[in-house]
Amino acid sequence: MQFPQVNYTDQIAPQLLAEALHNIGFVVLSDHPIDAQLISDVYTEWAEFFNSPTKTLYTFKPEIQAGYFPFQTETAKGYSQPDLKEFFHLYKSHNLPKGMSDRSWQLFQSLINLGEELLSWIESVSPDVVRDNLTMSLEGMIKNSQENLLRILHYPPLTSEYTDGAIRAAAHEDINLITLLPAATATGLQVLDNFGVWHDVPSNLGDIVINVGDMLQLATGGYYRSTTHRVINGESAHISRYSMPMFLHARPEVVLSGTKTAREYLQERLREIGLIK
Template identity: 25%
Template sequence: MGIPLIDLSGALQPGAPRSPAVMAVADQLRQACMGAGFFYVRDHGVPLDVIARQFELAQQFFDLPLASKEAISLHHSPAMRGYESLGGQTLDANARPDLKESFYCGLDYAAEHPYVQRGYHSYGSNQWPEGLPELATQSRTYIAAMRQLALRLMQLLALSLDLPEDYFDHTHQSPMLTLRLLRYPPHPESADALTFGAGEHTDWGAITLLAQDHHGGLEVKLPTGEWVAATPIEGALVVNLGDMIPRWTNGLYRSNPHRVRNVHSGGAPRHSIPFFYTPDYEAQVVPVPTCVHAGESPRFAPCTVGEHLQAMYRKTYGLGQTATSTTPASATVMA
């Protein structure tokens, strides 16, 4: 078992009949989601020059003076958008703080939006650094492209579960979309077994779409317990399932652990750009009918997206907030 590569050409347009090409992709997704919980996608519709420019601007951002980055610390933002310094997160509670720095941004939600009024995390406005004006416009372009791909993948996942293509569409009203720019310093030569760029963890939302540079470093734990490298493939994105999907599929589809060690870069920093797609904060997460057979009880209690995420934020950050308090916009980090 490894991480499969799925060609999305011919399956990107929604609303078409269940053509052989679309259903072939749906079947490949089903097999990947029942196994690795990870897969690569190529011919995914996101312009490669848009991805390349996002990497260029990410590097420019991280090269700014520390004071310029700290000026937009995520702790200054009610929506927890902005810069997170090296060691600011510990994804594996049994390991050392993660060796990475990052920048969070996402959809801009107006102050009048009811979710902003209620204080839900990930709903609000962004912070942008001075001296790098293109980062805001480019990031919005990138978010729009990844959002379109994420919504299509959710439709293909529905087809893979023998559900109507639009089964999950109602959960997309006010989604939590988080773009995270990441830089990992070289892995220390003196590092012990508890040192990682990102410790072992699962993601918490629905799906993550990852663009990674050519260095690699992402490792995926297969159901067999084996760790395998998610080696970069030119032009392809890595997709993995978050914990929402096992809840929706009653455990049929997997959200598998992964971690990062920047050990292949020859002493250079590693950059990656994960895009986290999470449905509407108030959307209900209940096992879909095709995954609960007659006489079988659901493995997961019903909850809202927000209730699940708050539990994970508290676990990762050691927080004790209530369900509507402001916590980090997306603590998931994947590679």
């Protein structure tokens, strides 16, 4: 499969991006306005955090879902073995760990700004029947949302003790509207095509991977596809891998489809992956 790539500056970028998200649910965006050095600096700061013993001081509380999630906390829907990762949930209403700069907040806001623009692109070129069935504009769904989440992930180097079939992130779909993922520090991300074949997602410094989440699939009646993806152990399993997807979430009261609100849908999915009871 030729993985779709779209240049942000292309005159027909909105059409190309929407077409890719309709067909396979994933696309790589290049030449976007987010500074590559900012992304690199944020990765460096969080690598220091995950390698510090003080990280456990920020362990999350289930009712808040913000903070540090220890290694093997999350299990993908339908799986019995937990993922081989640790991560930190950063919401606008919560604080960074002590001593960190505001670079993470700069990146956070830059990704939201870009995400709002991409959602407006998607809606502007969608078929009339898709736009007419939206309960409100896609960009409006995330406006001032406190649910927007920057998840900073660390996949530690793996040792021979992990022989039970667990992988860095088992096959899953995202919950939110769209995900913006600055290129990870190592390979491993794969996407499942329509024929059940896995394909490596390019991981070139400076690119951002965009993918559809279940909320957008639900809100558009399945027109945009929430595609299954995973992170395999692969050739880079012996080194740390960092990634930081920005999950753009509709505000809790937004009706996605029928009578189902974003809050109801999010709670349902969090229970399925074991982050809340």
